[in-house]
Amino acid sequence: xxxxxxxxxxxxxxxxxIPTCDLSAIQTRRIVQRKYSLWNPWMSTVVAAGIxxxxxxxxxxxxxxxxxxxxxxTIVNGHTVPLSVQTVSLEQARSHAPFTVIAPAxxxxxxxxxxRAFSSESDPRQARVMFEYHKSSADAPPPLTIMExxxxxxxxxxxxxMTKSSDAVPVPSLPPVPMQPGDRQTMTVQDYKLVRxxxxxxxxxxxxxxxxxxxxxxxxxxxxxxxxxxxxxxAIRTAMQSR
Amino acid sequence: MEPxxxxxxxxxxxxxxxxxxLVRSVWPDAYRIAWSxxxxxxxxxxxxxxxxxxxxxxxxxxxxxARFGVWFYRIVVNQARQKQREHLRRRDLTQDTHxxxxxxxxxxxxxxAIAALEPSLRIVIVLRYFYELNSSExxxxxxxxAVTVRWRLMRAHRRLRPLLEPSTQLQGECLDEPxxxx
Numbered sequence: 001x002x003x004x005x006x007x008x009x010x011x012x013x014x015x016x017x018i019p020t021c022d023l024s025a026i027q028t029r030r031i032v033q034r035k036y037s038l039w040n041p042w043m044s045t046v047v048a049a050g051i052x053x054x055x056x057x058x059x060x061x062x063x064x065x066x067x068x069x070x071x072x073x074t075i076v077n078g079h080t081v082p083l084s085v086q087t088v089s090l091e092q093a094r095s096h097a098p099f100t101v102i103a104p105a106x107x108x109x110x111x112x113x114x115x116r117a118f119s120s121e122s123d124p125r126q127a128r129v130m131f132e133y134h135k136s137s138a139d140a141p142p143p144l145t146i147m148e149x150x151x152x153x154x155x156x157x158x159x160x161x162m163t164k165s166s167d168a169v170p171v172p173s174l175p176p177v178p179m180q181p182g183d184r185q186t187m188t189v190q191d192y193k194l195v196r197x198x199x200x201x202x203x204x205x206x207x208x209x210x211x212x213x214x215x216x217x218x219x220x221x222x223x224x225x226x227x228x229x230x231x232x233x234x235a236i237r238t239a240m241q242s243r
Numbered sequence: 244m245e246p247x248x249x250x251x252x253x254x255x256x257x258x259x260x261x262x263x264x265l266v267r268s269v270w271p272d273a274y275r276i277a278w279s280x281x282x283x284x285x286x287x288x289x290x291x292x293x294x295x296x297x298x299x300x301x302x303x304x305x306x307x308x309a310r311f312g313v314w315f316y317r318i319v320v321n322q323a324r325q326k327q328r329e330h331l332r333r334r335d336l337t338q339d340t341h342x343x344x345x346x347x348x349x350x351x352x353x354x355x356a357i358a359a360l361e362p363s364l365r366i367v368i369v370l371r372y373f374y375e376l377n378s379s380e381x382x383x384x385x386x387x388x389a390v391t392v393r394w395r396l397m398r399a400h401r402r403l404r405p406l407l408e409p410s411t412q413l414q415g416e417c418l419d420e421p422x423x424x425x
Contacts, residue, residue, distance in 0.1 A: 005400065005407055008353035009372035015354060016278050019288055021270035021295075023263055030296035 083126055088117045093129045099150035100215040104131050106239030108232055111135060111144065125150065143227025144236075151218040214241060251311045255302055262302075266295050272374075273319045279369040280323040280362045290326045294319040313376070316384040320366065327362065353406045364399040371396060 086096075094101045096117045104113070111133035120126035133144040210233055211220040219240060221233055228236075247268055253261030273291035281287045297318050305314055357365060370381045378396075382389040400407075 005353070005368070005403060006372040008357060008403070008407075009368055012354035012357040013275055013279070013369060013373045016275050017284075018271045018274045019284070021267050022292065023266060026266060026292050026295045026299070029292050030299050 084119045084121075086117045086119075088115050088129075090115060093117050096127075097129050097148070097150075098124055098127050099148070099217045101129055101148055102214055102217055102219055102240050102243060104146050104236065104240060105243060106232075106236040107133060107144070108228065125152070143223060145222040146236075147220045147222070149218050151213045151216055210237060212237070212241070248308060248311065251302070251305070251308045254299075255305070255308065262299055266299065269298070269315055270295065272316070275373075276316055276319045276366070276369070277323040277326075279366050280320065281326060282358065282362075286326045287323070290322040291319065293325075294322040297322065312374075313380050313383050316370070316374070316376075317386065320384055320386075353403060356403055356406055360399060360402060364395050364402065367392060367395040368399045 086092075088096060090101070090103060093115050096119070107113075112135075114132045114134070116130045116132070118126060118128045118130065128147060128149040130148075131144075131146040133146075135143060210222075211218060213219075221236060223233055247265070250261050250265040250268060254265045270291065273294050274287055277287040277290040277294070278284075281290060294315070298315055301318070305311060307314075357368065360368075366385065367381060370376045370384060371378075376384065378389045378392045381392045385392070
């Protein structure tokens with residue numbers, strides 16, 4: 001088909017299918033860019049590698065890496081404000097959280113849990129409890145993360161999590177987890193910036209969290225690839241809902 | 244003022260709604276330009292999102308708001324190139340299919356031939372013929388010499404020549420200024 005170059009270029013450009021503009025994802029990238037550029041000198045002095053995990057939290061979600069230091073920040077008026085993070089027991093989490101903590105149940109054998117409580121003096125809404133389940137190998141991302149927050153009907157505040165590590169492994173894509181009726185139909189985009197031997201690698205992962213509200217608490221299940229099967233996740237959800 | 248320039252002015256004043264509107268306005272261009280370089284959906288979306296994020300951060304440092312377009316396209320191109328470099332590190336990019344040797348008899352759609360051009364040639368003709376930028380503006384966007392821009396335009400045109408109408412070939416359409424002028 002012979003034709004003019006401008007028309008052909010217009011044809012070529014016109015065939016480009018433009019995805020929806022995801023303002024939230026762009027905002028998150030902005031925060032990550034600013035945060036990373038601020039921390040860069042500091043990061044370069046710390047061990048050999050680091051992982052930056054940014055979470056766009058219309059849905060609370062997190063995947064950690066080989067863990068050394070775990071930090072969390074919230075976004076207030078465009079500024080990042082650190083959250084207090086404590087490793088706690090289930091009882092401590094229950095006394096700490098201003099919402100009903102639903103104890104995880106139906107967890108497959110062989111997973112070891114770490115429980116973290118997040119809080120902010122200035123904003124009680126930031127309180128959350130996170131259960132991370134690891135396999136014996138510390139080098140793999142946790143196959144299961146459960147996040148619990150108060151469900152007050154308002155949108156979740158944005159939260160930024162950062163895990164620093166002495167080594168890091170690329171995080172493979174997550175398998176889709178079927179959404180149940182009533183779940184949030186929101187997909188969370190996470191950016192992983194891994195630094196190894198002075199070189200940056202960038203990974204992008206889309207999560208399909210399973211989330212529901214129970215006794216005023218929003219519970220969100222997240223599973224990593226090769227972590228738990230859909231059947232195991234469904235079993236955990238059923239077991240927790242029966243509590 | 245053009246609508247985008249009004250949005251730029253309001254966004255520079257810190258108007259959050261204007262910033263959102265501006266990002267929505269420029270998003271299609273960001274994606275198109277990133278796609279023209281990368282030709283991969285996920286990478287183009289990544290690059291376009293990164294470019295919009297950087298634009299939001301750097302907007303206050305924009306010296307001449309009237310040149311927002313060129314300034315922003317440059318950011319997009321840089322992000323796309325960064326993504327391209329990441330790709331090159333990850334795998335050998337030998338997938339480009341050049342259109343050398345194609346003849347009109349093959350009746351290949353020129354748009355497909357454009358898609359098969361090298362990224363460095365493709366982005367130049369997209370900026371020239373779709374965004375209607377002149378050589379010096381393309382030069383500013385790509386960070387290359389204006390002569391190089393015109394050279395690439397000519398190379399792209401030569402590659403596509405067998406598929407184009409005779410009346411649209413060569414001077415006038417391909418080169419906004421003759422090579423000899425610089």
